[in-house]
Amino acid sequence: MxxxxxxxxxxxxxxxxxxxxxxxxxxxxxxxxxxxxxxxxxxxxxxxxxxxxxxxxxxxxxxxxxxxxxxxxTTSYERPPGAKRGRKYSKQYPGQKEGITEEMRFVAMKLRNVKGKKVEADSSDEEEGEEDDGNGGGSVDEDGDGGGGAGQTWKPTMKGFVKYLVDSKHVFDFVERIVDESDDVSYTYFRRTGLERSKGLSKDLEWFRQQDTVIPPPSNPGVAYVKYLEGLVEKSPPLFLSHFYNIYFSHIAGGQVIAKQVSERLLQGRELEFYKWEGNVEELFKGVREKLNMLGKHWGRDEKNRCLCETRKSLHHMGQIVRLIIL
Structure with a gap:
């Protein structure tokens, strides 16, 4: 106080x-x-x-x-309301932007042969080499070397070449018949493409028959391939169409080399109907490629990956048929 x-x-x-x-x-x-x-x-x-x-x-x-x-x-972070999660981008496959046919072409690059020696590519699908010659391990090159291994000389025989034509006809007959007769709408896009080979092969085999050449029945490589394709027709149209595409691709890309070699060595320069097309074959094949790319836009990534695996199988089977020429 x-x-x-x-x-x-x-x-x-x-x-x-x-x-x-x-x-x-x-x-x-x-x-x-x-x-x-x-x-x-x-x-x-x-x-x-x-x-x-x-x-x-x-x-x-x-x-x-x-x-x-x-x-x-508090140490934990709470996402603000309305905030978007970070987007995870999937890995791009080689050729994915162009379409499924370009992806298959990159796979074919890994299976190419250079002078009879198989070039081993990286196990992943991302790193690829040059374009495959189209015959999946059974191709020939300009020097005459075959796909049978290093140092093996490619010497076609008339008997082997006829067997090659017979097995090729067996395969083309099947795929063209399926495309023409199937009710699946995806197959209807590939009717009357101008690439059909069955009629030309029939003419060639008839000519050989007139030359007193014995025409054998289809051998194991062709029969085994057709049997495999039969299991894909109803099971998965995309997988069957990947074989359809690669069968024509391998014939167009590698068939010209084979035709030149055989014509010079066995047929005295005769050009077979198997290697003739009405119109520009590159333009005809381009139309098939565009249609398959269009269908491929509606396929999932897993289905496309299976098509890439089937590409390897297709080129392998076609390579086995080509090897009949030197047997």
Missing amino acids: SLSYWPSPSSSSSASFRCLPMEKPTNPFLSPHFVPIRFKPTLQIPNFALKSKNRRPTISCCSNNNSVVAETR
Whole structure:
């Protein structure tokens, strides 16, 4: 308590003062019961605080006696409402932008032969080499080397070449008949493409018959391939069409080399009907390629991957048929 002096109202003298009691002013900040209050730009709710923008998430807890304010920082991150998840991009396959036929072409590159030696490509489908000659392991090159191994001379025989024509006709007869007679709408796109080979092969075999050449029945490579294709016709049209495409691809890409070799060595320069087309064969094949790419847009990635596996099988089977020429 303090004393305050005020002049007495009955006294005129300035020296006369009156002593009055006076309470000591209280300072609220010095009170032992004062609890500091922290003002935040958030709405305070008992035992919980809303997060404010541009602040790290915190949880404010108050004790029962309102004497302690504890803050606990959270380490987990909560995605804001409406925020989009990060997009995961799938790996691009070689040729994927151009279409399924370009993807199959990249697979064929890995199976190419260079002067009778098989070039081993990387096990993945991403790194590829040059374009395959189209015969999937049974091709021939300009130097006369075959696909039978390094150092083996490619010497075609008349008997072997006729067997090659017979097995080729067996395969082309089957795929062209399926495309013409099937009720599946995807097969109808590939009717009367101008690439058909059955009629030309029939003419060639008839000419050989007139030359007193014995025409044998289809051998094991051709029969085995047709049997395999029979299992794909109803099971999966995309897989069958991948074989359909690669059969013509291998014949067009590698057939010209074979025709030149055989014509010079066995037929005195005669050109067979098997290697003749009405019109530009590149333009005809381009039409088939565009149609298959159009259908491929509706196939899933797993189905396309299976088509790439079937490409290897197709080129392998066609290569086995080509090897009949030197047997």
